[in-house]
Amino acid sequence: MTSKTSVPREKASEINRGRHEYNCSVCLHAQREEIERDFVNWVSPATTAKQYKLANRASVYRHAHAFSLFAKRQRNVRAALEKIIERAGEVEVTAPAVVAAVQAYSKINAAGQWVDRSEHVNLNELFERMTMQELEAYAQSGTLPAWFTATVGATASDSQKE
Ligand SMILES: [Zn+2]
Numbered sequence: 001m002t003s004k005t006s007v008p009r010e011k012a013s014e015i016n017r018g019r020h021e022y023n024c025s026v027c028l029h030a031q032r033e034e035i036e037r038d039f040v041n042w043v044s045p046a047t048t049a050k051q052y053k054l055a056n057r058a059s060v061y062r063h064a065h066a067f068s069l070f071a072k073r074q075r076n077v078r079a080a081l082e083k084i085i086e087r088a089g090e091v092e093v094t095a096p097a098v099v100a101a102v103q104a105y106s107k108i109n110a111a112g113q114w115v116d117r118s119e120h121v122n123l124n125e126l127f128e129r130m131t132m133q134e135l136e137a138y139a140q141s142g143t144l145p146a147w148f149t150a151t152v153g154a155t156a157s158d159s160q161k162e
Contacts, residue, residue: 012077017066025054026063039064040073042080085139099127102135 021027026035031052038048045057045064054060064070084101130138134145 017113020062020066023061024063024066029054034062035063036067036069040076040079042073042076042083078105080109082139083109085114085135098135102130102139116132 026032029035029052034055035048035052038051039045039060045060048060049055049057064073081101081104085098085105109141129146137143137145
């Protein structure tokens with residue numbers, strides 16, 4: 001083990017990757033790209049393993065580790081939130097969970113960074129007043145109902161006067 005410390009880091013990871021590929025059912029899989037895309041889009045690895053007939057979800061996780069897909073998936077947090085918001089109409093998701101997801105979604109940019117746009121407006125309250133259709137429209141296209149933007153605009157300028 002200690003004799004390997006002199007190997008340059010890049011070389012070492014190449015060796016590890018080669019070893020990984022030799023044993024990995026995802027690397028050898030004809031639909032490898034789809035499997036990787038699903039992982040980054042927060043599809044549950046258990047579901048992926050079943051769908052692509054892999055041994056188990058550990059195969060997906062091992063492959064994801066070898067190719068640094070975890071970091072990629074973390075940056076793609078919007079996809080996870082979209083799933084929650086999308087499912088709101090189908091399964092029993094509690095209203096506060098949907099509101100929290102929509103609110104988080106509205107604050108996370110495409111790079112997965114949290115951007116707090118407004119500290120003065122109580123967005124929670126506004127999102128709670130939105131109907132399911134309005135929430136869905138917002139989740140899909142980012143369009144807010146007119147009354148919402150009017151309220152935010154008014155409150156924002158009010159707070160500036162203080
Ligand atoms: Zn692999």
